[in-house]
Amino acid sequence: MSGTFVGMPAFPPPVYPAFPVAAHEAVNNQTLRGNLRHATHTIRAKRAKAVAELSDWAALREAGKQIKDHTLRHLDRYLLQLEESVTAAGGIVHWAADADEANRIVTQLVQETGESEVVKVKSMATQEIGLNEALEAAGIRAYETDLAELIVQLGKDRPSHILVPAIHRNRGEIREIFVREMSEWGRPAPEGLTDSPAELAEAARLHLREKFLRAKVGISGANFMVADTGTLVVVESEGNGRMCLTLPETLISVVGIEKIVPTWQDLEVFLQTLPRSSTAERMNPYTSTWTGTTDGDGPRTFHLVLLDNGRTDTLADEVGRQALRCIRCSACLNVCPVYERAGGHAYGSVYPGPIGAILSPQLRGTASEIDASLPYASSLCGACYEVCPVAIDIPEVLVHLRERVVEGGPVTREGNKVVLQPAKGHAAERAAMRAARWTFTHPGALRTGQRLASRTRRFHPRTLPGPGKAWSGTRDLPAVPAEPFRDWWQRTNGGKDEAK
Numbered sequence: 177m178s179g180t181f182v183g184m185p186a187f188p189p190p191v192y193p194a195f196p197v198a199a200h201e202a203v204n205n206q207t208l209r210g211n212l213r214h215a216t217h218t219i220r221a222k223r224a225k226a227v228a229e230l231s232d233w234a235a236l237r238e239a240g241k242q243i244k245d246h247t248l249r250h251l252d253r254y255l256l257q258l259e260e261s262v263t264a265a266g267g268i269v270h271w272a273a274d275a276d277e278a279n280r281i282v283t284q285l286v287q288e289t290g291e292s293e294v295v296k297v298k299s300m301a302t303q304e305i306g307l308n309e310a311l312e313a314a315g316i317r318a319y320e321t322d323l324a325e326l327i328v329q330l331g332k333d334r335p336s337h338i339l340v341p342a343i344h345r346n347r348g349e350i351r352e353i354f355v356r357e358m359s360e361w362g363r364p365a366p367e368g369l370t371d372s373p374a375e376l377a378e379a380a381r382l383h384l385r386e387k388f389l390r391a392k393v394g395i396s397g398a399n400f401m402v403a404d405t406g407t408l409v410v411v412e413s414e415g416n417g418r419m420c421l422t423l424p425e426t427l428i429s430v431v432g433i434e435k436i437v438p439t440w441q442d443l444e445v446f447l448q449t450l451p452r453s454s455t456a457e458r459m460n461p462y463t464s465t466w467t468g469t470t471d472g473d474g475p476r477t478f479h480l481v482l483l484d485n486g487r488t489d490t491l492a493d494e495v496g497r498q499a500l501r502c503i504r505c506s507a508c509l510n511v512c513p514v515y516e517r518a519g520g521h522a523y524g525s526v527y528p529g530p531i532g533a534i535l536s537p538q539l540r541g542t543a544s545e546i547d548a549s550l551p552y553a554s555s556l557c558g559a560c561y562e563v564c565p566v567a568i569d570i571p572e573v574l575v576h577l578r579e580r581v582v583e584g585g586p587v588t589r590e591g592n593k594v595v596l597q598p599a600k601g602h603a604a605e606r607a608a609m610r611a612a613r614w615t616f617t618h619p620g621a622l623r624t625g626q627r628l629a630s631r632t633r634r635f636h637p638r639t640l641p642g643p644g645k646a647w648s649g650t651r652d653l654p655a656v657p658a659e660p661f662r663d664w665w666q667r668t669n670g671g672k673d674e675a676k
């Protein structure tokens with residue numbers, strides 16, 4: 177076994193640098209930028225083609241949005257219905273308010289089986305809470321079985337993309353990781369392994385097969401949970417998920433409470449929009465569904481851990497709650513010019529890219545440097561909104577969160593409570609906003625200021641002093657007109673002051 181697996185941390189995370197600092201490092205890494213550019217441009221073009229095939233794409237998108245909004249409005253009711261349905265089907269439901277509670281529950285459930293190894297289906301929720309690290313601390317080894325997650329785990333790395341966690345690695349790097357690390361975790365890489373995709377996939381298949389056949393406990397997330405039947409759904413491309421969901425005796429699924437849909441029929445929308453938006457496929461290769469337990473078929477015991485971890489706080493925010501519609505397709509990452517250059521690690525979270533920039537500061541609060549900087553990790557170009565299959569207006573939420581950072585001071589969570597901290601930082605920006613608000617609500621002062629600015633225009637500096645220097649160093653400051661617009665209007669319109 178290798179030493180320590182450095183996976184994603186639990187929330188709240190260790191101290192990550194602010195986004196601009198982390199991104200600065202990434203943009204100077206030419207290999208990383210090359211890998212990202214190639215991968216995002218390829219997926220982006222394929223997605224556009226797959227979506228264009230559907231004449232009712234706009235209607236599907238609107239339907240997805242409506243279903244999610246309706247469910248979130250009645251989340252309390254649907255969660256209780258889900259608990260009832262899962263229990264009736266033979267499953268056991270656990271409620272976790274935060275990451276620590278979820279980790280405690282899962283660790284205890286694994287310990288009760290007497291096992292010290294688990295196999296995992298790719299799951300963002302378990303990465304969000306740092307489950308692998310919590311299990312490791314309890315002497316339980318978690319094996320990632322998704323190919324990209326395996327690469328990340330063997331490389332003691334962090335995921336950098338929702339769908340393709342090892343997008344920042346090229347084939348040569350993956351080969352090196354397999355050759356160097358596989359033997360430490362189980363079956364070694366085959367002799368003479370090259371970087372051909374087929375050989376790399378076969379090496380991973382052989383390495384994972386022994387884990388699937390040995391595992392008694394499987395851990396998963398879920399893409400959807402159906403309230404009226406208690407069914408969970410995992411959508412995937414490789415088949416590793418199907419193995420983890422069917423071979424072990426005990427299955428534990430950790431799922432965010434927002435992943436619920438009311439009825440089975442609602443899936444017809446998302447099973448069309450998700451694969452086209454994520455892998456650009458008309459239909460994903462494996463869609464696994466399970467409802468509680470079935471005698472003689474699949475796991476004997478099924479536990480569902482319903483995870484809050486900041487979601488209820490997010491739901492309370494009228495603008496920000498739309499982030500909970502996200503179906504984790506990653507289309508927004510693939511079109512984002514900032515993500516393409518900065519890569520996923522700069523976002524300091526398992527949720528990178530545009531969705532990460534609005535989700536992490538809401539789930540974790542904006543007290544840390546990284547979370548206060550994430551709402552600014554965008555040019556607000558709107559490409560993310562255009563491609564989002566559930567129409568999340570990411571730019572709108574970004575601006576809303578910027579306002580929260582600047583005006584309201586950081587929001588933190590203490591237990592289940594949202595706490596508004598006294599504002600600190602961005603003092604100059606806050607003062608400027610207050611001054612602007614006062615000026616615009618006092619027209620007399622605005623008029624005097626405009627006249628004064630016009631009369632003194634010859635003395636205005638070409639660059640700004642202090643913190644504004646960097647901004648004006650690469651831009652021309654707009655010239656102040658010789659006569660304010662209001663005066664010109666009054667002079668040329670017979671003395672009527674329309675702007676009064």
Ligand code: SF4
Binds near residue numbers: 453503504563568
């Ligand atoms: S925000 Fe929209 S585009 Fe981005 S991952 Fe979520 S569903 Fe996909």
